[in-house]
Amino acid sequence: MKRSNAPVFWSLFGAGGMLSALTGPALVFITGIAVPMAFLVSPDLMSYAHVHAFAQHWFGKACLFAFVSLFMWHGVHRIFHSLHDIGLHTGAVAKLCCYGGALAGTLLAGYALLSIGF
Amino acid sequence: MSARRPYVRSMDGWWRRDPFFVGYMAREATAVLVVAYAVVLLIGLIRLSQGQAAYEGWLYALRSPLAIGFHIVLLAVFMYHTWSWFRIMPKTMPLILPDGRRLSPALITGAGLTAAAIVCASLVVAAMKVAA
Amino acid sequence: MAEPARTIEIEVLRYRPEQESEPVLQSYAVPFTDDMSVLQGLQYIKDYLDGTLSFRWSCRMAICGSCGMMIEGVPKLSCQTFLREFYPGKVRVEALSHFPIERDLVIDASDFIGKLESITPYIVPKEPRTLDQGEYLQTPAQLEQFLQFSGCINCMLCYAACPQYGLDSKFTGPGILALLHRYNADSRDGARDKRMDLVHTEEGVWSCTAVGYCSEVCPKGVDPANAVNQNKTASAMDFFLRFVAPKGSAK
Numbered sequence: 001m002k003r004s005n006a007p008v009f010w011s012l013f014g015a016g017g018m019l020s021a022l023t024g025p026a027l028v029f030i031t032g033i034a035v036p037m038a039f040l041v042s043p044d045l046m047s048y049a050h051v052h053a054f055a056q057h058w059f060g061k062a063c064l065f066a067f068v069s070l071f072m073w074h075g076v077h078r079i080f081h082s083l084h085d086i087g088l089h090t091g092a093v094a095k096l097c098c099y100g101g102a103l104a105g106t107l108l109a110g111y112a113l114l115s116i117g118f
Numbered sequence: 119m120s121a122r123r124p125y126v127r128s129m130d131g132w133w134r135r136d137p138f139f140v141g142y143m144a145r146e147a148t149a150v151l152v153v154a155y156a157v158v159l160l161i162g163l164i165r166l167s168q169g170q171a172a173y174e175g176w177l178y179a180l181r182s183p184l185a186i187g188f189h190i191v192l193l194a195v196f197m198y199h200t201w202s203w204f205r206i207m208p209k210t211m212p213l214i215l216p217d218g219r220r221l222s223p224a225l226i227t228g229a230g231l232t233a234a235a236i237v238c239a240s241l242v243v244a245a246m247k248v249a250a
Numbered sequence: 251m252a253e254p255a256r257t258i259e260i261e262v263l264r265y266r267p268e269q270e271s272e273p274v275l276q277s278y279a280v281p282f283t284d285d286m287s288v289l290q291g292l293q294y295i296k297d298y299l300d301g302t303l304s305f306r307w308s309c310r311m312a313i314c315g316s317c318g319m320m321i322e323g324v325p326k327l328s329c330q331t332f333l334r335e336f337y338p339g340k341v342r343v344e345a346l347s348h349f350p351i352e353r354d355l356v357i358d359a360s361d362f363i364g365k366l367e368s369i370t371p372y373i374v375p376k377e378p379r380t381l382d383q384g385e386y387l388q389t390p391a392q393l394e395q396f397l398q399f400s401g402c403i404n405c406m407l408c409y410a411a412c413p414q415y416g417l418d419s420k421f422t423g424p425g426i427l428a429l430l431h432r433y434n435a436d437s438r439d440g441a442r443d444k445r446m447d448l449v450h451t452e453e454g455v456w457s458c459t460a461v462g463y464c465s466e467v468c469p470k471g472v473d474p475a476n477a478v479n480q481n482k483t484a485s486a487m488d489f490f491l492r493f494v495a496p497k498g499s500a501k
Contacts, residue, residue, distance in 0.1 A: 001447050006456040007489035010482065020152055021203040021230070024196035026238035028155060030245045031162075032189025036181040041245045046177060048170045050248070055166060064163060071156035078149030081459050084417065085146065087130065105160055112160075112167040123267035124350030124358050129416050135323055139413065142461045206460050209479040214398070214435075218391030 009077050009099065016074025019066060027067065055116045068109040072102040145202040151195040204230030255281035258333050259340035260291050262303065265351045273351060276300075277340070282333045288341060289317050289328040292355075305355035312469055315405035319355050320344040325410035325467045348409055348416035362406055365422055369430040369445055376440030392437045399432035399477055401470040408464035408474050414457050421457035422448065424464035424474035431477035446488065455481045 034041045044050065054060035080098040083090045133139040158180075165176040179185060207230055208223035215221065257279045265273040278299050280291045289307055296303045308314040310329045317328040322342050333341060349357035408424040409415050415423045422430075430449065434442045448454045458478045465475040 003450045004452040004456045007486035021200040022237045026241035075149040075153030082146045112163045218394035
């Protein structure tokens with residue numbers, strides 16, 4: 001019987017799902033509503049100086065990488081399975097597009113973070 | 119010659135046939151917006167790596183009414199994700215302890231939602247404390 | 251002095267392969283009382299209105315698992331569903347979803363039966379055991395580990411509920427995976443590794459997307475969704491740790 005490699009993608013899906021469930025609402029609120037509207041928080045919270053310094057620190061890099069990458073792995077896994085659910089015959093192409101997309105996003109995030117330096 | 123002719127029914131539109139399935143598809147559909155938000159963050163990261171002017175362009179775009187409206191929708195979707203995530207989480211765990219006692223799924227869901235509330239509140243409070 | 255009988259409309263999805271190319275709805279006016287089940291309504295139709303109506307039933311008390319059907323679009327045991335619930339509306343009765351229809355409300359369950367046999371559905375002793383060793387002893391805690399999952403009556407409502415099985419019948423499915431878990435969780439059994447071989451495949455637990463409707467419709471509280479999804483965690487742990495931990499040490 002052929003063992004499935006689903007555990008790899010399911011684990012990434014789970015990690016991303018847990019992270020987004022625990023932090024997602026706050027992140028969206030802060031980055032997308034509070035800061036742009038200067039509501040409850042200082043508009044300089046996400047200034048270039050602040051965020052650049054955060055991204056230079058190893059902890060900041062880890063956070064930013066986790067948010068971008070794991071949210072993507074979570075989302076594409078569900079999207080891929082939902083394509084099957086709505087009757088689109090998902091084969092290797094769909095799998096490549098979905099997980100390949102998350103991989104591309106992961107690599108781009110890693111590259112951007114590394115190029116920001118330490 | 120057998121008179122059997124088993125009839126196979128179509129699965130077209132299966133999820134529209136029951137509110138339970140509609141709820142399931144809504145839960146699954148949150149994934150699209152989770153990816154969308156990750157892309158927004160990714161673009162911000164890339165702009166950050168391209169220097170101050172590029173990054174501030176991204177920040178400026180976030181201030182448009184369209185962007186803010188989009189994030190309000192995102193907020194609702196993420197909250198639904200959090201809710202549905204911890205509702206399904208008990209199913210992925212053994213609920214019968216080695217000594218035979220049972221874990222209550224409601225307790226697990228409650229603990230998860232509480233943890234999410236605490237983490238989110240902490241993030242918002244921390245954000246509020248950062249001085250200009 | 252008998253009260254005037256009320257009548258309810260039962261609309262049945264008929265299918266006679268020798269007569270029609272596609273299933274067709276047929277309505278019957280059935281006199282009923284508050285204590286009548288949908289099964290009794292069907293029996294009335296067969297006895298007095300239309301002897302050609304075909305359906306499975308046996309115990310009339312929700313333990314044999316024979317009378318599963320779609321009642322107003324929901325998988326239910328017809329012996330456990332009451333006509334009064336739907337009155338004055340009509341009751342639409344169809345064969346169990348996700349199975350081919352043989353005739354009227356009778357489905358082809360051969361896929362389910364075949365899969366049932368494929369999961370080693372019996373206790374395989376951990377080591378050879380002689381009669382004079384006596385019976386196995388189990389504590390209440392050990393019994394508790396698998397008792398819930400042993401309550402399955404093979405009614406297949408969970409298969410009618412499971413869209414993944416409906417979309418691809420290669421999926422082993424909720425009820426059979428729950429039974430598989432029942433044996434894995436039994437302290438007397440030693441064939442867990444063999445059953446996990448099936449669990450680890452795409453047709454094992456990995457076709458499940460945690461819809462959870464199977465556990466909603468189960469008339470016996472088996473919770474197949476839990477059986478399948480906790481085995482996802484077990485399968486994933488085994489996937490990553492299999493080269494690290496010696497075989498059989500992870501449980």
